[in-house]
Amino acid sequence: MAFKIGNIQVFPHNYYFDFMKWRKVTVGISVVLVLLSLLIVGIKSLNYSIDFLGGAEIQVNVLNKSVTREQLQEAVKKEGFSHAEVTTYGNFVARKDNSEAFVIRIQSEKGEDKNATSSRAGVLVNNLKTQFGADKIRIESSTNISGKIGREDELKGYMALLLSCIGILIYIAFRFDARFAPGAVLCLVHNVIIALGFMTLLDRPFTTTSIAAFLTIVGYSINDTVIVYDRIRETRLLQPKMPMVEVVNRSISQTMNRTILTSTTGILALLVLSIMGGGAIEDFAITMLVGVIVGTYSSIYVAAPLTLMMDGYFTKMGWKQKDNKEKAKLERPKDYAPPINVRKKTPQEKR
Amino acid sequence: MQNKIPMPPIWWIKSIVILCALIFGVLYTLPTFFGNPSEWQRDSNGVPLKWHERMAENILPSSRVNLGLDLKGGLSLTLNVEVEKAVQDSIIRAITRAKETVAAENIKTGAFKVNDDLSATIEIDTPSHAQILQKRINEQTLLLLYEKVIGNTLYFKANRNYIVDFEKQLMQQAMNTIRNRIDQFGVAEPSIFQSGDTRIVVELPGMSDIQRAKQLLGNTAQLDFRLALNSVSKDQLPSLLDEARKALNISHDDTQASTIEHLSQWLRDKNKLPMNATIILQRIYGQESSAGKVVSTIPHLVEAHAKLTGDLIEDAQALQTAENYIPQYSVSLKFKPQGAKLFGELTTLAADSKNPPHEVAIILDGNVQSSPYVKAPIIGGNASITMGSSLNLPEQMKQAQDLSLVLRAGALPASVKVVEERQIGPSEGAQNIHAGIISTIVAAILVVVVMLLIYGASGFVANIAMLFNVLLILAFMALFGATLTLPGIAGIVLTMAIAVDGNVVINERIREEIRSGFNQKQAFYKGYHTSFRTLIDAHITSAVAGIVLMIYGNPAVKGFAVTLLCGIVCTLFTSYYVTEVIGQWLVERTKIKRFG
Numbered sequence: 001m002a003f004k005i006g007n008i009q010v011f012p013h014n015y016y017f018d019f020m021k022w023r024k025v026t027v028g029i030s031v032v033l034v035l036l037s038l039l040i041v042g043i044k045s046l047n048y049s050i051d052f053l054g055g056a057e058i059q060v061n062v063l064n065k066s067v068t069r070e071q072l073q074e075a076v077k078k079e080g081f082s083h084a085e086v087t088t089y090g091n092f093v094a095r096k097d098n099s100e101a102f103v104i105r106i107q108s109e110k111g112e113d114k115n116a117t118s119s120r121a122g123v124l125v126n127n128l129k130t131q132f133g134a135d136k137i138r139i140e141s142s143t144n145i146s147g148k149i150g151r152e153d154e155l156k157g158y159m160a161l162l163l164s165c166i167g168i169l170i171y172i173a174f175r176f177d178a179r180f181a182p183g184a185v186l187c188l189v190h191n192v193i194i195a196l197g198f199m200t201l202l203d204r205p206f207t208t209t210s211i212a213a214f215l216t217i218v219g220y221s222i223n224d225t226v227i228v229y230d231r232i233r234e235t236r237l238l239q240p241k242m243p244m245v246e247v248v249n250r251s252i253s254q255t256m257n258r259t260i261l262t263s264t265t266g267i268l269a270l271l272v273l274s275i276m277g278g279g280a281i282e283d284f285a286i287t288m289l290v291g292v293i294v295g296t297y298s299s300i301y302v303a304a305p306l307t308l309m310m311d312g313y314f315t316k317m318g319w320k321q322k323d324n325k326e327k328a329k330l331e332r333p334k335d336y337a338p339p340i341n342v343r344k345k346t347p348q349e350k351r
Numbered sequence: 352m353q354n355k356i357p358m359p360p361i362w363w364i365k366s367i368v369i370l371c372a373l374i375f376g377v378l379y380t381l382p383t384f385f386g387n388p389s390e391w392q393r394d395s396n397g398v399p400l401k402w403h404e405r406m407a408e409n410i411l412p413s414s415r416v417n418l419g420l421d422l423k424g425g426l427s428l429t430l431n432v433e434v435e436k437a438v439q440d441s442i443i444r445a446i447t448r449a450k451e452t453v454a455a456e457n458i459k460t461g462a463f464k465v466n467d468d469l470s471a472t473i474e475i476d477t478p479s480h481a482q483i484l485q486k487r488i489n490e491q492t493l494l495l496l497y498e499k500v501i502g503n504t505l506y507f508k509a510n511r512n513y514i515v516d517f518e519k520q521l522m523q524q525a526m527n528t529i530r531n532r533i534d535q536f537g538v539a540e541p542s543i544f545q546s547g548d549t550r551i552v553v554e555l556p557g558m559s560d561i562q563r564a565k566q567l568l569g570n571t572a573q574l575d576f577r578l579a580l581n582s583v584s585k586d587q588l589p590s591l592l593d594e595a596r597k598a599l600n601i602s603h604d605d606t607q608a609s610t611i612e613h614l615s616q617w618l619r620d621k622n623k624l625p626m627n628a629t630i631i632l633q634r635i636y637g638q639e640s641s642a643g644k645v646v647s648t649i650p651h652l653v654e655a656h657a658k659l660t661g662d663l664i665e666d667a668q669a670l671q672t673a674e675n676y677i678p679q680y681s682v683s684l685k686f687k688p689q690g691a692k693l694f695g696e697l698t699t700l701a702a703d704s705k706n707p708p709h710e711v712a713i714i715l716d717g718n719v720q721s722s723p724y725v726k727a728p729i730i731g732g733n734a735s736i737t738m739g740s741s742l743n744l745p746e747q748m749k750q751a752q753d754l755s756l757v758l759r760a761g762a763l764p765a766s767v768k769v770v771e772e773r774q775i776g777p778s779e780g781a782q783n784i785h786a787g788i789i790s791t792i793v794a795a796i797l798v799v800v801v802m803l804l805i806y807g808a809s810g811f812v813a814n815i816a817m818l819f820n821v822l823l824i825l826a827f828m829a830l831f832g833a834t835l836t837l838p839g840i841a842g843i844v845l846t847m848a849i850a851v852d853g854n855v856v857i858n859e860r861i862r863e864e865i866r867s868g869f870n871q872k873q874a875f876y877k878g879y880h881t882s883f884r885t886l887i888d889a890h891i892t893s894a895v896a897g898i899v900l901m902i903y904g905n906p907a908v909k910g911f912a913v914t915l916l917c918g919i920v921c922t923l924f925t926s927y928y929v930t931e932v933i934g935q936w937l938v939e940r941t942k943i944k945r946f947g
């Protein structure tokens with residue numbers, strides 16, 4: 001095979017890989033991962049940001065590293081905030097003015113008036129300014145949120161997510177086949193839960209931006225899954241006699257090149273974002289990174305095995321696959337070329 | 352098998368469509384890069400000095416992509432309009448007025464109560480009078496109340512549709528008022544929009560004085576005038592409040608108006624206060640050394656519901672006056688005719704010899720601003736509010752000016768509360784936009800290089816399509832006047848990476864067709880033909896999710912869904928349509944060896 005620039009084949013085109021051989025293992029892994037994620041979310045609970053809980057967030061830039069995190073922490077403690085944390089912010093790449101960014105997050109105390117938190121945060125800002133002086137620190141941004149704001153919309157958001165899953169289910173069941181639909185939707189749920197678990201594990205805050213990231217994960221994974229499904233549908237139509245396992249394996253093998261390429265460009269872009277974007281972008285990019293990796297994996301190892309399972313179940317129930325010969329003939333264009341010969345690599349090719 | 356396909360005539364039409372899209376994209380993206388027209392240098396006729404700016408003003412559309420506050424720095428406030436309370440107040444006012452009119456007809460009515468779910472109960476002497484009371488209430492209020500009589504109690508339920516309309520009207524009024532107030536700031540390009548059912552978001556780029564903004568927009572909202580009552584003596588009020596605090600386990604730090612209302616409610620429920628009375632505090636500010644801090648509070652016993660509110664004020668002016676030779680600031684008010692009549696009635700009641708305190712409390716946002724003695728009815732429709740005399744003079748002046756400004760700009764129909772405030776320094780905004788641009792460029796270069804390495808000529812076409820895609824997305828954002836934020840930049844970068852997916856699918860397909868024995872041209876057409884269905888399915892499933900989110904989601908999710916749908920259309924157009932036309936030209940008219 002010629003590896004010329006501009007004609008690179010990432011995954012050998014005529015290679016038949018028995019992806020489904022591992023399906024029991026991978027489905028097991030997925031189930032474990034999902035359960036683990038649910039457990040993590042259950043135990044640690046989502047690290048809701050002040051967007052949802054209410055409170056204050058102050059970004060402090062320390063110039064020339066003249067103040068350490070411990071000093072800031074002490075200053076915050078002195079104000080008597082019990083639910084405050086000081087974290088570094090977007091620190092992968094040095095900032096333009098050689099400053100270091102810290103975020104002070106103050107959660108509203110239970111039962112405390114929201115305005116009280118806001119005014120206490122104001123006092124803190126003033127005290128920090130006088131304690132360290134303008135030549136050492138700069139208050140870059142401050143945010144005060146009353147907790148009511150997010151709660152109100154949360155349920156509506158969940159409803160929207162649920163309904164869009166149902167929408168996807170219906171579309172796939174009509175456009176493809178009923179045996180494809182559950183796989184696609186479970187794949188979505190699987191991706192979102194694992195991404196959630198990962199975020200909780202890494203103590204990433206769950207902000208309103210995270211919601212956008214999760215919706216993007218849904219969009220990406222459904223896209224990925226449908227492209228694999230499309231190939232399965234086509235292969236099944238052209239090779240009605242081929243056993244389903246083989247159909248799935250072949251389809252995944254044939255789309256492997258595309259899968260590798262698309263996820264590579266996606267992952268590359270997200271890596272750049274999480275390293276260079278800083279701050280609010282970092283949260284988005286890291287969540288998406290997990291989403292893209294899990295989404296790529298699950299379109300192969302969650303959606304396809306589930307389709308296989310559903311197929312077996314349907315066959316058992318006596319819902320035989322319709323004889324596609326007539327339909328296939330109609331679908332096949334006149335100058336139809338037989339599908340690429342599926343074969344294992346010959347010893348000569350391996351050289 | 353040589354299957355010659357001539358360049359179909361439809362190719363030209365397709366090219367023209369693409370050209371139009373390109374022109375649209377460039378036209379709508381350019382204004383974003385021309386900067387703010389208000390900052391251009393202009394000659395005496397108002398014509399910009401630079402030629403490209405002159406051209407921009409004449410040819411280009413005015414809609415641009417707005418930069419979010421996180422990119423340019425400034426202040427963002429989210430205000431919650433307490434609509435429910437306003438609706439409740441309107442029902443209470445209506446029932447009170449109705450009670451007064453039926454009292455004139457010699458029908459006695461007892462106490463009434465309005466619940467949180469906007470239902471009301473009124474006690475009446477005989478069930479037969481229910482009809483008349485019902486009629487009067489319906490006359491007095493826009494919110495039609497449905498009645499039901501059980502024994503001697505009349506049950507009311509407000510009409511849902513009317514409430515929804517009323518709430519919308521309140522929101523509209525609040526938006527207008529806030530817009531008027533913002534005009535007083537002189538901020539360049541402020542943006543005000545509704546978010547959710549009851550929230551208003553105000554963005555003030557370049558503004559840094561958060562306290563002043565909050566005072567003008569959020570805090571100084573509702574002015575009303577109430578009669579002071581004497582059913583409980585003034586000396587007893589502090590101890591009553593303490594008792595309520597103890598019972599409700601509330602600490603002494605309760606300068607909040609809502610907390611006091613809560614305490615008064617408890618006292619009313621325990622019959623320690625009459626049903627028609629409530630306690631409102633007057634805050635006394637410290638002297639110069641601790642200016643602006645509340646040092647003590649004086650409770651006042653006043654009517655529970657205001658008869659006269661700030662929306663009946665015609666004009667307000669800040670004035671410097673002198674009382675006992677001490678200079679002082681005050682705000683003089685002129686009422687609208689209806690307000691003047693109500694104020695006349697109120698002062699007549701206050702000046703009545705049967706009502707010993709003779710005071711009218713002027714209440715601003717649930718705090719008594721002043722409570723002047725009224726010796727004689729004031730009928731002319733003029734009044735004045737004295738600023739707290741204990742404040743230092745500059746502070747007084749600022750307060751008087753702010754108050755007159757707010758009253759002139761229109762009082763808010765319902766009280767508003769600041770529920771969210773964000774402030775981003777200008778240098779942080781610059782840093783963010785720098786990071787955003789750099790990461791976009793780096794990611795774009797990476798994707799371009801990967802595609803060129805792997806697909807050569809068709810990778811090049813795909814890259815053109817990808818850049819075209821970004822251009823179109825920006826153009827659509829400008830068309831809709833959307834705001835570009837930091838997460839938005841991240842979304843665009845991700846779109847770039849994933850938009851090439853369509854071309855990867857097509858190119859892989861072309862390669863397959865070549866492998867199964869077709870020549871380049873046939874493979875090209877077949878590749879595009881067969882992958883069309885794949886792409887449509889992949890994009891429509893995403894679109895299904897997007898459409899559902901747009902219909903049912905909250906505002907933030909809706910915004911995302913619109914962007915998603917826009918992106919899907921742009922991506923399909925560029926990665927399928929545009930590349931096909933360019934590719935067709937390459938395959939048919941040039942001696943390109945390999946495409947795909």
